[in-house]
Amino acid sequence: MFEQLRNIPPATMEKLQPYLQPFRRIEVPAKTCLLREGEIARKFYWIEQGCVRACFNNDGADITFQFFFEHTAVASIESFRKNIASLIAIETIEPCVLYCADKQDVEALLTAVSGDPQLRELLLETIFERTFDYMKHFLSFIRDTPQQRYERLLQERPELVRRVPQHYIASYLGISSVHLSRIKSRIAKGK
Amino acid sequence: MFEQLRNIPPATMEKLQPYLQPFRRIEVPAKTCLLREGEIARKFYWIEQGCVRACFNNDGADITFQFFFEHTAVASIESFRKNIASLIAIETIEPCVLYCADKQDVEALLTAVSGDPQLRELLLETIFERTFDYMKHFLSFIRDTPQQRYERLLQERPELVRRVPQHYIASYLGISSVHLSRIKSRIAKGK
DNA sequence: TTCATTTAGTAACAAATGTTATCGTCCGCC
DNA sequence: GGCGGACGATAACATTTGTTACTAAATGAA
Numbered sequence: 464m465f466e467q468l469r470n471i472p473p474a475t476m477e478k479l480q481p482y483l484q485p486f487r488r489i490e491v492p493a494k495t496c497l498l499r500e501g502e503i504a505r506k507f508y509w510i511e512q513g514c515v516r517a518c519f520n521n522d523g524a525d526i527t528f529q530f531f532f533e534h535t536a537v538a539s540i541e542s543f544r545k546n547i548a549s550l551i552a553i554e555t556i557e558p559c560v561l562y563c564a565d566k567q568d569v570e571a572l573l574t575a576v577s578g579d580p581q582l583r584e585l586l587l588e589t590i591f592e593r594t595f596d597y598m599k600h601f602l603s604f605i606r607d608t609p610q611q612r613y614e615r616l617l618q619e620r621p622e623l624v625r626r627v628p629q630h631y632i633a634s635y636l637g638i639s640s641v642h643l644s645r646i647k648s649r650i651a652k653g654k
Numbered sequence: 655m656f657e658q659l660r661n662i663p664p665a666t667m668e669k670l671q672p673y674l675q676p677f678r679r680i681e682v683p684a685k686t687c688l689l690r691e692g693e694i695a696r697k698f699y700w701i702e703q704g705c706v707r708a709c710f711n712n713d714g715a716d717i718t719f720q721f722f723f724e725h726t727a728v729a730s731i732e733s734f735r736k737n738i739a740s741l742i743a744i745e746t747i748e749p750c751v752l753y754c755a756d757k758q759d760v761e762a763l764l765t766a767v768s769g770d771p772q773l774r775e776l777l778l779e780t781i782f783e784r785t786f787d788y789m790k791h792f793l794s795f796i797r798d799t800p801q802q803r804y805e806r807l808l809q810e811r812p813e814l815v816r817r818v819p820q821h822y823i824a825s826y827l828g829i830s831s832v833h834l835s836r837i838k839s840r841i842a843k844g845k
Numbered sequence: 846t847t848c849a850t851t852t853a854g855t856a857a858c859a860a861a862t863g864t865t866a867t868c869g870t871c872c873g874c875c
Numbered sequence: 876g877g878c879g880g881a882c883g884a885t886a887a888c889a890t891t892t893g894t895t896a897c898t899a900a901a902t903g904a905a
Contacts, residue, residue: 519793519797521797526796526797528792528793528796540782540785540786541786541789544782550793577771577774577778580768583768583774587768587778587781590778590781590782590785591731591735591781593785594731594781594784594785594788595731595732597785597788597789597792598732598788600792601719601788601791601792601795602710602719602741604792604795604796604828605717605719605795605825605826605828606710606712606717608861609861609862628881628882628883629882629883630881630882630883634796635796637795637796638862638863639862639863639864640882640883641862641863641864641865641883641884641885642861642862642863643883644883644884644885645862645884645885647883647884648884648885799891800891800892819851819852819853820852820853821851821852821853829892829893830892830893830894831852831853832853832854832855832892832893832894832895833891833892833893834853835853835854835855836854836855836892838853838854839854839855846905847904847905848903848904848905849902849903849904849905850901850902850903850904851900851901851902851903852899852900852901852902853898853899853900853901854897854898854899854900855896855897855898855899856895856896856897856898857894857895857896858893858894858895859892859893859894859895860891860892860893860894861890861891861892861893862889862890862891862892863888863889863890863891864887864888864889864890865886865887865888865889866885866886866887867884867885867886868883868884868885868886869882869883869884869885870881870882870883870884871880871881871882871883872879872880872881872882873878873879873880873881874877874878874879874880875876875877875878875879
């Protein structure tokens, strides 16, 4: 994770160093469950390599609702912050290299961050961006057809479409995998 | 707005006072446009009385994607923060009593807030909550049928259903108003 | 009041999407 | 190399949802 954070000014990066020490590097195979539904999140992960999904079980149907790739933090934020049972599970899709830390270490990091105006601004910005992302994605669910959503995904996150199995993408788009197949073939014929 | 904020500790409330002065009380009729699509947001509103919707135009179809009621802040946050054209319009549904402030006044308020640890925590909490809300709503779009979404709305925000015209609710749920009528009659028959 | 506008319900038909089942391919594992 | 499971495509049929058109009720303005 250290490499990726280097766009942060060196001085503030210095300040962060002690808080980054507790993070441990781990390697896990594909389909590893990092957090089970109903568990309370006690770990925080940073993805160095690989990809991960957040999902939940709905009447037996496994539904993916978010994907995470390299250089991203992953945790069930709500469970983590409030100490409540997680509504979602977190599972690797590919074999992953992760940096992992315990709750109290992350909290120390957050406190440190919030004391420094620059880092605080960075944190705020990060949260705002995440909120905007949800908003946009949400908007697209109201406004667009599944085909439009898929085409947008193809355009905005082509790597996701390449790396993630199609049935995960289908549930992420809110449609059945059969329908996604249909959409793909419709697009292919249209060209 | 002062009444509603009084669950904040008196000491911090004291500190806030000067920043609340610039807010002006205004009264506007129903269907008043507070921010047009494509405009840059320069005002920030606090709803004292009435309700408001955020919406956008999609190929001629007016789509509502969020409702705001008493004791809530309203602005196109993204436009406001980044000085970019707003993707959404903001419009009153009922006659409203609003408190209104300019961008620079709100920024002063935000700076003040971020300097005080308690207020900073409050701000963070607020943003987190908003993010969780989006997340949950988004989840419901992937997981639930329109009927389930409507029933949940009925259960969780009955007042919204009472006060807001049905075609706004329909577009908010991502369905046509005809279909919402069908759902309502289906529910009525089921009982 | 009267009239126009907005809003909601319903029917009929069209289009989109889900479900189930079947098949073929690919890939990891032994 | 063969085997089993995961994955994706396709077809057929069922269900959901949208669209258009019509009607009626509620609402607000003159």
